[in-house]
Amino acid sequence: MDSKPPEGNHVLAVLGCGFMGTALLKGIFVSTSNAESRVKRYIACVRTEKSRERLQTLFGATEAVEVLCDDNIRAAKEADVVILGFQPTDVKAILDDSSMACALHGKLVISMLAGVSSAAIYQVLETASRRQSNSLEEKFRVVRVMPSIGAQINKSVSLIAEHDLDDENATFVEWLFGSIGAIQKIQEALMDAAVAASATTHALVVTSIDALVDGSVSRGIPRAVALRIAIECMLSASSMLSKGTELAELKDSMSVPRGITTEAWIHLDQGHVRPAISQTVRQAVDYAEGMN
Ligand SMILES: NC(=O)c1ccc[n+]([C@@H]2O[C@H](COP(=O)([O-])OP(=O)(O)OC[C@H]3O[C@@H](n4cnc5c(N)ncnc54)[C@H](OP(=O)(O)O)[C@@H]3O)[C@@H](O)[C@H]2O)c1
Secondary structure (H helix, E strand, O other): OOOOOOOOOEEEEEEOOOHHHHHHHHHHHHHOOOOOOOEEEEEEEEOOHHHHHHHHHHHOOOOOEEEEEOOHHHHHHHOOEEEEOOOHHHHHHHHOOHHHHHHHOOOEEEEOOOOOOHHHHHHHHHHHHHOOOOOOOOOOEEEEEEOOHHHHHOOEEEEEEOOOOOHHHHHHHHHHHHOOEEEEEEOHHHHHHHHHHHHHHHHHHHHHHHHHHHHHHHOOOOHHHHHHHHHHHHHHHHHHHHOOOOHHHHHHHHOOOOOHHHHHHHHHHHOOHHHHHHHHHHHHHHHHHHOO
16 A cells, blocks of 8 residues: 655655644744645544534634544545644543554554554554554554644744654655744654653743742832743744854853853852752653653
């Protein structure tokens, strides 16, 4: 069976099109014109009528999107690329079914499920498929990808686990998640740790901005102005780093004698901010790895 359609003709199904699945679909539409898209048709699957109506309202005007309620197997049959976007607790309920396993055979399955390894998904599908037949013509092709919350505004940092996909499928996965932001390949064994580092970074940025604004307001700066300063400075410092400026170089360039930034660094160190942040990442990683 050759399940690969020509480039640009893919049919993509999202099984569980909630917060992340919707962000992904919206992102692809925003960043790719029809001419550029490698996907000709999308099928978004949900469980409840309420969510079907939500997606219908959102994508109803887009002919290429079909929204299905409680019809995952049909979606899996019609698609050649299937994204798993439901909650990790629903793995068995949705995948441990011989018809589903049969429908997914030989297709590209992209899992966004937090804390579930690609091997675990493979195992569920293989076990389900053997209930129907012992002769597996083709193996399941499962890759694990973790987008981040920035997917809503095409600023995801999507972690793509190492895989053994062929070049065409690998390129497709990179195109798909590249359309909603940055991609970072990573060993699958480090996926949970990297997700925890990403979550901690988001938490830290929000906490830092909140604290910076409070401090600024207490010294008379209007809240809106303080917020703007904090956001823009976060963006400019991280942009310099992302454009290749070294951390040490950036720190050095800010450290002028008797400078305000130097004074700020000393206060941050007195408050043990750096070790507290590192320890928070370590604890978040332990927590994430303990979830499995
Ligand atoms: N949120 C994030 O920032 C984030 C980041 C990375 C990865 N993830 C992962 O992405 C996955 C989804 O997360 P989320 O935040 O998008 O969750 P969510 O908003 O709860 O979405 C889950 C979706 O699954 C649907 N669903 C449940 N059972 C179903 C069934 N039997 N058939 C079809 N659809 C079904 C739900 O439909 P109804 O709405 O009709 O109930 C809902 O739309 C999770 O595995 C999570 O670990 C999330």
